[in-house]
Amino acid sequence: MATIGDRDARGEVRRERIAPLATLPLFFNLGGERAIMAGGTDAAAWKAELLAATGADVEVYAPAEDLSGEMRALLEAPRETGRLIHHDRRWGADIFGGAAIAVADAETDGEAAAFACAARAAGVPVNVIDKPAFCQFRFGTVVNRSPVVVGIATDGAAPILGQAVRRRIETLLPPSLSHWAGLAARVRAAVIERLAPGAPRRAFWERFSDLALSGRAPAQDEDATALLRDVEAGRSGSAGGRVTLVGAGPGEAELLTLKAVRALQAADVILFDDLVSDDILELARREARRMLVGKRAGRTSCRQEDINETMVALARAGKNVVRLKSGDVSIFGRAGEEIAELKREGIPVSIVPGITAASALAVAFGVSLTHREHSHSLRLVTAHSRKGALSEDVDWPALAQAHATTIFYMGGRMAERIRDRLIAEGMAPHTPVAVAANLSRPDETREAGRLTELPEIVAKIGLDRPILIGVGGVFGEAAMLAETGEPSEARFG
Structure with a gap:
């Protein structure tokens, strides 16, 4: 089949042809029939x-x-x-x-x-x-956001598959969409009358569609009226620009929140970390521009100042920008600096949380991080200081206490120093530890053992990978299984 860009013998681009259809989707108007x-x-x-x-x-x-x-x-x-x-x-x-x-x-x-x-x-x-x-x-199977109606058919071959597709689509279409579609019908005549064909009308409907997929219900006709005024006044660019910080979770696309998926579907530009999986980026709308702005230890990285400037510039150009971060944006993702910069520049900013890596570590080893028989507190700690050395700003004596669970983020290259410091502060050398990389992904790797073995466990997994280290009694069963040579099963469904 020819695709856009294929050329015939005369060098002319051939139009893409419609692929075969098992059935023709039609929508009958049966009102009064x-x-x-x-x-x-x-x-x-x-x-x-x-x-x-x-x-x-x-x-x-x-x-x-x-x-x-x-x-x-x-x-x-x-x-x-x-x-x-x-x-x-x-x-x-x-x-x-x-x-x-x-x-x-x-x-x-x-x-x-x-x-x-x-x-x-x-x-x-x-x-x-x-x-x-x-x-x-x-x-077929129906997604009802009337007057928006989606029909799904499998030509009778797999009705259950059709229902699964329906459920996936329903997560992307908020119930409030029906109210926005009704509003669109009411304002259509005014849009045609007040806005010239081409860019002005397109700007209105694109911004209108973003609002319709935001999940909130319209304030009667006020939203459309205000948007019409903005577009008429030539303010569609500055009025529409905004940034959403979105947590991509540990890696598996199905662990995204519904709100995160909707944000990706509405984005004009996505600035993403290099820990964000391709499966997650596939959920973004096809027209969205994707820009890698990853920061990784030991590799060439984008400066935080450059990322901030890029977000501001794109938002000022009227773009709906998604800053896509692995894990949860509010945990060791430097979101505070980005939020502060956007607020200083007067750019609207919102946050969509994600599943943090610590939660994914708990799932991978099948434990509760706050099991009351083993842990009275949970601490999330970054293993690096701003200078790249082991952080001295944390309360190491407190971290070494029994009956606590500590999760070290980005701790691979600091494994030996973490072990030595915890033991020096009084932690028992046989304390269970759990180490994992690429959590929830097909290439996930995890190992458990004792605190004395921590550097060797990390080296076995690989220092070139994003590593998470868990320390505490909640990982005791995993450590014992490792000693007997029995693997622990991942719990991701």
Whole structure:
């Protein structure tokens, strides 16, 4: 198949062709139309309710004694849209006149074939529930943010897969989207009247879409009115620029929060650390510009001042900037410096937290970091000072106390010094330790042992990887398993 950029014999770019479609997705407007539902089963009730939700007048053909409890409840319930009309009889060839759609729940293939033939003869699109051989169309799985409606179909091959896809899409589309879509319909005429075609209208709708996917409900028509004024006044750039600090978690894409995914989907530019996985970046919208601004010990890195200046410049240009950091943005991610700089420059900034590496370490070893039999406190400590040496600003005697759990971030190159300092402050040499790199990723590596062995354990995992060190009694079982040669199982689902 030709793609954009392919050229024919004359050197002209050929248009990309549509890939084969198993079915053609269509959306029927059934408001006020007559819909046929043959059957009184639970399955028929579900389809009848779906048709009525579109505003159709649904005529149910089934003897009263054949109605299920679900169908009876549906027929008796008050409705906001559409109508449900019960005919105490079986369907017949005389019922199809003027119908827009016909659905049946047929027990046998013979009844299904008869219903399908009668509907087709009357020129009415037909579906027989769970009998695809007699269907001209399928319902698929629906994500309802009406008037935004998403239909998902697998051509009948894998309905459960379709439901899984629906759940994934629902996480990206906040319930408030329906209110924004209704607002869009109300302001469309004003946008056409007040904004010139091209860039002004595009600026309005792009900013409007960002707000619609933000998760908050619109303040009646006020949001659209204010946005219209901004675009008319040429303020769409400065008014729209903002920065969101997003925690990417330990690495696995499914550990992102829903809010983080929505932020990635709305971003114009993403400034990301080199610890952020490719799977997470794949969740961003395709048009977003991606810029690596990673900082790693022992490697060429971007200066924090340069990152701050880049964020400010992009936001002032009207861009929606996501600063994507591994783990949680508020834990050893220098977010404080970035927030302070953005506030000084008057740039709107918000924070989306993520799962920190300490939590991922607990999952990897299957422990509670604050198990009350082993730990009365939890300390998160950076192993490096600003000068790159072992930090002297922390309370080492307190860290060496029993009945505490300490997690050292970025501690690989300091492993020997950490061991020596903790033992010098009185910590027992046999205290359990747990070490891991690339937590929650396919190449995750983890080892457990005793404090005296810490440098050797770290060297085994590799100093060139982002390493997390846990110290404390909560890792006792993992240390014992390591001594017996039994691996501990990762708990990521």
